[in-house]
Each structure stands twice: as structure tokens, then as C-alpha cells.
Amino acid sequence: MKFEGEHLLPGQLGHFFAILAFVASIVATVAYYNAVKVKEAALQDSWKRLARWAFVIQSAAVIAVFSCLCYILNNHYFEYKYAWRNTSRDLPVQYLLSSLWSDQEGSFLLWSIWNSVLGIILIRTSKKLEAPVMTVFSLAQVIMASMLLGIFILGYKVGSNPFMLLREAAENQAAPIFRQPDYLQHIHDGNGLNVTLQNYWMVIHPPILFLGFASMIIPFAFAFAALWTRDYTSWVKPVLPWALFAVMLLGIGIMMGAAWAYESLNFGGYWGWDPVENASLVPWLTMVAGLHTLLAYKHSGHALKSTVFFFFISYILILYSSFLTKSGILGDTSVHSFTDMGMSGQLLISMLVFTVPSITLLILRRKEIPSINKEESTYSREFWLFVGSLILLIAGIQITFTTSIPVWNKLLGLSGLKSLFKLDDLAPPSDVIFHFNKIQIWIAIVLGVLTAVVQFLKYKDTPKGMLTRKIWLPTALALLFTGLIAWKGTITYLNYGAGFLTAIYLMLFASIYAIVGNVTYIFTGLKGKMKNAGASVAHIGFGMVLLGVLISSSKMEVISIDKMKMLNDGFFRKESKQNPRENIMLPKDVQVQMGDYHVTYVGDSIAPGDPKTYYVMRYEQKDKATGAVKERFTLYPDAFVNKKENSLSSNPSSRHYLTRDIFTYVSAAPNKAEEAKADTTQYVSHEIKQGDSVFFSKGFIVLKGLNAKPQSKNYMAQPGDLAVGAELEVYTQTDDHFKLQPIYFIRDSSYQYSVEDTLAPLNLNVRFSKIMPAENKIELKVKEAAGFSDYVVMKALVFPYINVLWLGVIVTVIGTGMSIVQRTRKK
């Protein structure tokens, strides 16, 4: 059948380039491998030349694939599944990039592009290590390219083609629409991008994170090259800036993800120990460990073996994280993992391809790796660097162990152990956050203290007395600051008992110690020479991150506590602990107190061209004594509202202060259209005289008198009208006092009309429906709507000193950057 209106060329080109990238990277791998193996210089050169060309061609091909996909998305060619699944016509242009990497194929493509860029830089810079390093790189590119093939090899589907047509997709084979040649006429719009990804962080976070992932292969490749060529020394210098680079980029990538979670997800925070977050944190930890053992080796000759191990394991863990998130194995435990695309086998193979050779080589050549027989001194820097690295490894082991629960289940099932011992499937701990925090806090304490102290030790050996002489000042200062913060800040986080609170105070000290210790070191150790202070600056930043994490989470406060209902239910009942009542209902225009603030929900608004609904929340902070308003601001938490299903996907909005953030989001809002239809409350008639009252559920209405010249914005007087207004006063239980004036009028001497008056905060509608002159009475019709017709349910949190965390991240990045400059210049 010939289909009409399809644009097949960009897809065919894209697929061709994907295959070209695959073939070219195989050529590059083989050629670089031969360049290492061949002994003669002339042959080596010719292999190298071929390999370089092949690598450049594969890089160009990868970029061409990316461009084709961009072109398809940008032109809304919905005949392609990728475009249809991830974009829609109304998607703002800046989110086109987010949709590009929102599916697995796109994320592999991104990774592959970075590998290419880094590979080309290494071809130019790594000199005699080029051939072995680039063999590893090219092999990685073979794997990456294979993920985008979408070709059946021996009955097994290899990769997933991003250029698959919608009508070719397996799930659409039976759909009758694709039997019509003009099916495209019926596909007007795409499925659209997942709303949580429509956030500016999602434009920038994935490229940085994947650059971090890609750069982790460099230390791996250098270490592998060293073992492979038995040249154990020449790789140390060039690898150091790259290891720093990898730590820096992966760190930024992870923290940008945290910022995204903070700004667009409603978890109430930046970190939730989600498996996906954990999986990328662990390789960062091991790479930091490897970086420190590398420094130890560089200055003392110790710990080369562990450096190689850490570099290997870091990249293996990156591949493992990619396996966890992309194989769908996390399905039941993670919030944002991909779903299984039938590529788990391939992902597993890609992990083994790097794990088996590297670990085997490390075991086989362990004896050859240079090491020093003499023990390191307890007063040497290298000894404590090594200890710190092991602590980082323990942190990584704990995180990995729990994150891998679904993997343990699979393994136990496959090995038959599960049926043998009649084991149940393991589930993640019910309080995941505390499960991690209670171990990691001790690790953070030890790391903080090591960060503060180890700088003051010298490599090889520190003269007796020197350490105490240098360290008493920062120690005393840190103790002083800790005391001050503990006294002024009063951390009373007793949710998990006194033991955990002790740990919190210890961590407070450790993080302050890390900051103070390194600031002091810049002046006393480095004599203020900022050129060499990269490490110290990075460590100050690390201390700030620890401090920011500690304070913002231990002093995080939910201010949207629904206190009213707490009393209703019995505050002291067993359930009240389970039910922290963190959501509060705000009727429109009614001021509610939350912590130090008085919050009013004023209404919602939508703007043309913006799919989101904005909820207008007015905050006021009043002076406690005088009641005068000290501060006023408005927050606009927003949500994507799906009218049909009345579901909403909301984004928080925060008021940022230097010392704290007020974080607000809407957790529920009524479906107004539905509610208007469902409102079946009847008007109740009352016949009353002047001075009589009518009671309603929240108070009563008094008829003060009649007004022969009524005025109302809903009533336009015309000549000849006979109009009477009923002057009503409304008194409520809460001593509020309102005026109402419904109007009754006769127009053209024959038509009776009634102009209703309403009292929105009380949902009260009053009609003046009849005058009975004979009895000197009037008839009022009163309606009380059942519920609040307009309200939002929201949650508001205060994160104190969260800026310390973000600032800490920035400082760490700057410090690492300084180190990179310093280490590359030393060449």
C-alpha cells in the first residue's frame, strides 16, 4: 500500500547514519586495537590513521542522526513514533530538546554525542596513550550505536530505532487506522511531552548529566590502557584533570536533577533517595574515592591498585545505573525509571563487555602494579586519603545494596534459591529516607572530619606536634560556631529519637569543621595562594553542601498543617501520628494562617498559549504585636489541568529568601464545571417582616428595611421600573458582619424580575422574590451551596538555609574547576 503524505527521507537518512555510526565505530575499535598490538611503528601509524578516520566518521554520523531526529521533531512529522510519542504541536520550542532526550533512544544519542566529542579531544591530546584509550572509547561507541540500530540479528532485536514509523510499531500492527493510505489525515497532533519534563531544568540537566556519564569512561580508559600496555606510570598525570572533570560534571548533573526535583516534583524536596538518583550518586562517590587515591599515589607511590579499582568500578557502576534505569527492573520501586523496551539483555551485555576484561586484567596483573612495601605512616596524608576513600566505598555499598533490591529478587528467582527457601520477594524499606539517612549521616560525619583534618597532614610523614599546632585553631573555631548554631538555631528534630538527634549535632560540627578547616588551610597551609587552593575551595563547598543538607532537612517545617481538623479527630489518637495533616484546604478569598503567614487563595488564572493553570496565593506576614502587615507577596504555584479527567499535575512555586525558601504547591483543586452541574441545592423560601431573621447554617440574616432606590452593579435602572431592594444584614458565628441587597423589580408594568445577591465566602445566595403588601411581608429565597465552590488544597513547606546547599554546590564546582586548571597547567 502506498501511504500519503509521509516524509520518509529524514528517517531513512537517520537510520542510515545510525548504521554508519555502528560500522565506523567497529572499524575504529579494530583499528585502534591493532595499533596497540602491532609492534612496527609504520604499521602502527597506518592503523592509527585508519582508526582516527573511522572515529571521526562515526562522530559525524552520530551528529547526523541527532540532526535528523531534531528535524523530525521540529517539523512535527507525526508519522514517526518518536515525534508522536513525545511532542505535540503546542509544545514550546525550548522543550523540543527535552522531548528529544525524553525517551531511551534520545538519551543514548546524547551520551553517544558526548563520547564522540570527548573522544576527539582525547585523540588530539593523549599522545602515546591514544591507541589503547581510544580502543576503549570506540568500543563504547559500538555499544552506544548498537542501542540505536533497531535491527534483528539472529532473531534478537538489537537496539531500538528512533526513526520507527508510527504504523510500524508493534502495538499498532492491528490498528485499522493504519490500513488507510491517508491515515496521516487523521493524526492531527502528537501525544505531547510528559508534563513533569516541561521544565527548564529538563532542557539543561540531561546534557550535563550525560556529559558526566560520558566523562566517567576517561579514567576507566586510562586505567585500562595502563594495565593493558603495562605502562603503569605515564597515565597518572593526564588522567588527573579528567578525573576532576568527571567528578565535576557528574556532580553538577546530579545536583541539577535535584534542583529539578525541587522545582517541579511534589516530593517536598530535592532528594528522595529514589533508585534513579542513587544509581548516579554511587559512581560519583567511587570516582571521588579514586581521585583521592590517585593523589595519594602521585605523591607517595601508595594506592595505585585501589585507584585502578575505583576508576574501573566507577564506570561499571555508571553502566549498572543505566541498566537499572533503562531495563524497567525498577518498575515497582522507582518514580521515574524508564519502562522495559526489551533491551535488558543488551544493557546487561554492554555492562559485561566492560566489566569482565577490566576486572580480569586487574586480577591477573595485580602483582605487576607498582606498590611500595613499606607501610604508610599513621601521620601521613596518603594513609587518611585511603581511609576516606574506603569510607566513600562503604557509602556506595550501602546505597547500591538497597537500590538493587529488584535485582536481588531477580537473582534469587533465577538461581532457584527463592523457591528452595520459600523466600518472599524483598521490598524496599517502608521508611526509605530514614533507612538511608541513618547510615549515611555517620559516613557524612566521618567524611566531614577527614575533610577538615587531612589537609593539615603532610605526605609521607608529618613532624610530631605540627598537626596539633596547626589544627587547634580551626577545631576551636568549629566548636564555637557549632555551639552558636546549636544555641541560636535550636535543632529539635526528634522524629527518630535522641540518638539520631545526636548524630545531627555531630554532623553539624563535622560540616562546619570541614568549612573552617579548609578556610584556615588556605591561609596557614597555602599562605593565601589562591592559585593552588582549588582543592580547599572544593572542600569548603563540600562542607557547605553537608551543612545545607543537614539544616534544610532537619529544620524543614511544614506550615500548611490543618490544625482545625486535628482537633476534630482527636489530636491524641493513635492515627494522629500517622496523619500529619500536611495538606490544608483554602476556600477562595478566605484568609488562613500558616506558620508566620496569612495566606489567601485569590483565584486561578490561565494565559493564552500557556497550558498551565496558575493559582494565585497571596501571602501576608503580620507583626505579632501590632497586627500591621510587614510583608506581602504572591506565589503562583501552577498545574497542568487535564479537564477531561480532572487530574492535575502541579508544579511548586517558591518564595526565595537568603535564609529560607517558602515552597508551595497545590495538591488538589475542584473541577468547577462538574461541580456547577452537580449543585442541586434548592432555594428555601422565607416570608419575613422588617426586623425578622432568617437562619442559615453559619449565622443569620436580618431584614433591616426596604429601599425604594436600590443600587447594584447587577441592576441597571430603566425609566418606568418599579424597584425595591431588601436591605439585609448578615451575622455569622464568627462575628463577621456583611450587607446584602437583593433587588425585586417590575419592568414595563408587567414583568417581575429578581436580582440575586451573593456572599461568596459563605456560599450564600439570596433572592428577593415577592412582595406581599397585604401582610406587609416579603419573600426571600435563600440558598446555601453545599461545598465551597472554589478552593484549593495545598501544601507549604519552609526550607531554611537551602541556599547554603546550592551555594555549596557552586563553590565545589568552582574549586574543582580551579584544580583542573592548576593540574593541566602543571604539565
Place this chain on the structure above:
Amino acid sequence: MKKTNIILLVVIAVAIGVIVTMVGDFSTYETFATAREKEGKEFHVIGKLDTLQAMHYDPVKDANLFSFYVLDKTGETRKVVFYGAKPTDFEKAESVVLTGKMEGNEFHCSKILMKCPSKYKDDQVVVSNKQM
């Protein structure tokens, strides 16, 4: 014995200690029936929404109370009470993973993880509502 070896041993001991304490934290997947036998302990229950019975969330009365019915793997239906706002798109959830415990005939949960088949897509999206 070299100091490095001693430290390695200590580290291994600590790591084993950590892992052992961690395993104690691990939960298991239960059904309503087995969770009832161990009343008061927290478990994960995987189930489907029972669409025949109404879910109830009335923020005007109580913004922190959401109840619904879930069919577990064995087909048993239980009322589930969640102290919090109704998670977004809950109606669309195909399967849910509940964390909580049995109290009498009701299952009280503190966390809901749900899998929604998103519109047109044949794959599933995981959404959760975490309580802090």
C-alpha cells in the same frame, strides 16, 4: 600484619554490619490476608484499584483523608485509607503499590506508588505520592 590490611578488615566488618542492619529494614510484598496476620507491621501491598466501589476524597471536609478500595493479588478487596491529598491521576492508576499496615479491616497506608497507562501509550508511567 600491615595496617592497611587491618583497616581493610575493619572496613569489611563495618560493611557487613551495615548490610546486616539494612536487611532488617527491608520490607516484603504481602497480600491483605498475610498483612492482617502480622497486624501493626508495615508492608508493601501490590494491587489494583477496585473500580466497582467509590473512592472518597472531600477536601472541604478533610483535605488529608483519602479512601479507596483495592483488590490485592488474591482478589481480596479492602478499604484503604491514605492520610494525605488524593494523588494526581489516581483514577487512571492500573496498579498501585501501597506501603502501610492493616488496622482492623482497613489498610492504612503512608505511601502510594502507582502505575498509570498514559493516554495512547501502551507503556506505563510510574507516579508516586510520598509523604514526608
